[in-house]
Amino acid sequence: MSKISETVKWARVAFNSGKTQPLKFWIQQLENLQRMMKEREEEIAAALYADLHKVLL
DSSP states (O other): OOHHHHHHHHHHHHHHHTOSOOHHHHHHHHHHHHHHHHHTHHHHHHHHHHHHOOOOO
16 A cells, blocks of 8 residues: 555544544634734744745735
8 A cells, every 4th residue: 555545544544533633623723823923923034034035025
């Protein structure tokens, strides 16, 4: 079995077992990520410029 097939099989087994987090959890995680990115926007922009010499628009 290919690595992709094994991964898909594992993901389906995990999903069907109920081990995955509910949608509400993932929505909260995304909201937390968005808040963190807004709070750290200047630091992220400085890091992007230092690494890639690109300015955040």
